[in-house]
Amino acid sequence: MRLAMIGTGYVGLVSGVCFSDFGHDVVCVDKDAGKIAKLEAGEVPIFEPGLDDLMARNVASGRLSFTLDLKAAVAAADAVFIAVGTPTRRGDGHADLTYVYAAAEEIAAALDGYTVVVTKSTVPVGTNRKVEEIIRKARPDAEFDVASNPEFLREGAAIEDFMRPDRVVVGVETDRAAEVMAGIYRPLSLREAPIITTDLESAEMIKYAANAFLATKITFINEIAALCEKVGADVKQVSKGMGLDNRIGGKFLHAGPGYGGSCFPKDTKALARIGQEHAAPMQIVETVIAVNEERKRAMTDKIMDLLDGSVNKKRIAVLGVTFKPETDDMRDAPSLTIVPALVGNGAEVRVTDPEGLKEGEALLPGVTWCEDAYAAAEDADAVVILTEWNAFRALDLDRLGSAMRSRAMADLRNIYDRKSLEALGFKYVGVGR
Numbered sequence: 001m002r003l004a005m006i007g008t009g010y011v012g013l014v015s016g017v018c019f020s021d022f023g024h025d026v027v028c029v030d031k032d033a034g035k036i037a038k039l040e041a042g043e044v045p046i047f048e049p050g051l052d053d054l055m056a057r058n059v060a061s062g063r064l065s066f067t068l069d070l071k072a073a074v075a076a077a078d079a080v081f082i083a084v085g086t087p088t089r090r091g092d093g094h095a096d097l098t099y100v101y102a103a104a105e106e107i108a109a110a111l112d113g114y115t116v117v118v119t120k121s122t123v124p125v126g127t128n129r130k131v132e133e134i135i136r137k138a139r140p141d142a143e144f145d146v147a148s149n150p151e152f153l154r155e156g157a158a159i160e161d162f163m164r165p166d167r168v169v170v171g172v173e174t175d176r177a178a179e180v181m182a183g184i185y186r187p188l189s190l191r192e193a194p195i196i197t198t199d200l201e202s203a204e205m206i207k208y209a210a211n212a213f214l215a216t217k218i219t220f221i222n223e224i225a226a227l228c229e230k231v232g233a234d235v236k237q238v239s240k241g242m243g244l245d246n247r248i249g250g251k252f253l254h255a256g257p258g259y260g261g262s263c264f265p266k267d268t269k270a271l272a273r274i275g276q277e278h279a280a281p282m283q284i285v286e287t288v289i290a291v292n293e294e295r296k297r298a299m300t301d302k303i304m305d306l307l308d309g310s311v312n313k314k315r316i317a318v319l320g321v322t323f324k325p326e327t328d329d330m331r332d333a334p335s336l337t338i339v340p341a342l343v344g345n346g347a348e349v350r351v352t353d354p355e356g357l358k359e360g361e362a363l364l365p366g367v368t369w370c371e372d373a374y375a376a377a378e379d380a381d382a383v384v385i386l387t388e389w390n391a392f393r394a395l396d397l398d399r400l401g402s403a404m405r406s407r408a409m410a411d412l413r414n415i416y417d418r419k420s421l422e423a424l425g426f427k428y429v430g431v432g433r
């Protein structure tokens, strides 16, 4: 099949590359000329493990190409995927659909022959019908159907998630569109990935409900962690004991500094907003949003407590600033709340992150970027582990401590155990234990 992918960000690029690996002919379109130039030169503009090799292989096979020319890509396609950003709209928490609707207008002008216009971006219920309306109005003659195909991949494990998804969700209105979508995903059904076909509204809702549920699960264990600290329980043992119950499951049950990233913060806000608009308040989700904000703030207090109540004029090494390991994505990362709070309270902050510098430099003013954990820890009063990159999981703790002015660690991901740190003379604080 011939596919056009509009938007070559984390979702569009990974989807485009993987679809071409399935054997489809894929043209990836972006309006960012810099991105397209890089892609055409064989460079991947984002950090996503394994993407460079897979992309190179499929470009070499002739099935994958990149262009600024949306019109030509769409005209030749059996299906066009919209994978543009849907950030939070300023002011009201609603998803900003400007890019989706602009893409729909452009697609409308370019359609040639029967085409399925698929929205892969995360969009509020009703958006696919609006996309349909926009195209119908601009091109009453066009032969097309719309489909909703929300994406569930995780950054850092995006290729594996795309190739071996727990499920694929496809919302359609016609058998013809369902057939095209089934053809696109056939290679996955051979791998027994369930493909769930629904109406448009349910597909749109599944994505928000799933993300809000996961954000709730994280926030729940974070609140339990805060209580564990007060009552003398260990949240790691608690989550293990909870997670072995099949009805609960152990994933997304790790206490930490609060969720961040390009999806959970904006999708929870958007769902809360959809609820308000339809007089069906999402009270649990609204509480999750508030508790998560508070959680990030509480982490600064934890670090201050470790340093006897003040970080003023203290040197703090922060290990990891991306919202999770194996990505360079800084969108809504907890570091963007915690690091400025430390700087604002007078700390001298030295940060290190295997992939965070490119995005993080502009977002975290007033900090010093260091090559690795040991350089960051030089003369530091405390080390704070914010993101659990592998590089921080097996540190030579004695070497780290020797570089420091005083041995103290706030391990906000519970990577290390208190006893071994204390045996090395560290003052140690984790979360929920």
Ligand code: NAD
Pocket (backbone or CB within 6 Å): 006, 007, 008, 009, 010, 011, 012, 029, 030, 031, 032, 035, 070, 083, 084, 085, 086, 099, 102, 103, 106, 120, 121, 122, 123, 151, 152, 153, 154, 155, 262, 263
């Ligand atoms: P992104 O910001 O990384 O990429 C969006 C890309 O679209 C940009 O390169 C931009 O230049 C391009 N673009 C915008 N308008 C365009 C147009 N008219 N024509 C061509 N290109 C255009 O975004 P992302 O992280 O890939 O997210 C895309 C969507 O997927 C969002 O709705 C998001 O919620 C959803 N999603 C993201 C993830 C994730 O992990 N990032 C996971 C699942 C779903």
